[in-house]
Amino acid sequence: MDIVASLSALILLSPVLLVVALLVHARLGSPVLFRQVRPGRHERPFEMIKFRSMRDATGPNGRPLPDAERLTPLGRWLRATSLDELPELWNVLKGDMSLVGPRPLLMEYSGYYNDEEQARFSVRPGVTGLAQINGRNETSWDARLAYDAHYAREYSLRMDLSILLKTVAKVIRRDGVVVAPSQIYRKLSDERAR
Known part of the structure; x- marks a missing residue:
């Protein structure tokens, strides 16, 4: 399902991807894509784009500089509309990610998950997930990681389809979008190191 859906979406959204790539190149220059190594299933590193x-x-x-100072008006718009996430469909097509699953977090957070939260690594990370439809960046770390663990234990095709439909509604309404998350909460590593 992931392969068919991501390939179809990449083909259908190719004009949008092209326009966004041209806008990013015109306003921010090269590179157009942001690449970062994140932990995937079984904590295997992969390059998310x-x-x-x-x-x-x-x-x-x-x-x-802090993220809020480096964000451009275009960047704020891309994040608010979730268009910045579209290249992750390539990660789904490659098998690094799934359409639905726990969001891949930073490598530096390794070692800060409790035993229950480690369940998030038993499934592929997702473009969207249970935490994203339940508050997105507006929820606490504990709540987000609990949603991730719950998803990893209980996932099903029915749950995935429900999450995808709710994600579309949230993206359209721009619900729970925080364009500069570092302004409202600490990194997981900082919070749990206290």
């Missing part, structure tokens, strides 16, 4: 939404800007110390 998205459209780039931030400029490369550093402070006087040479470190990147």
Whole structure:
């Protein structure tokens, strides 16, 4: 289902992908895609791709500026509409991700999951998931990871179809979108290291 759906979506959405790629190139330059290694099923690393939404800007110390300062108006719009996520369909087609599953988080969070939350790695990470339809970035880390663990234990075709339909509705309404998540919550590693 993932392969057929992602291939169909890539073909149908190719004009949208092209327009967004041209906009990103015109406003942010190259590269058009943001690539980052994330943990996949069984914590195997894979390279997740998205459209780039931030400029490369550093402070006087040479470190990147906070996300909120590097986000451009185009980047805010891409995140608000979830168009920045479309290239992840390629990750689904390759088998690194699924359409539905726990969102792939940062590699640096390894070691901060409790035993129950580790269940998230028994399934492929998803473009959308149970946590995304239940508050997205507006929920606490504990709640999001509990949704991920619940999905990993109980997933089914029926649940996946329900999540996909609810995701479409949330994207259209722009429900629960936080374009600069670092402004409202800490990284998981920072929160659990306290």
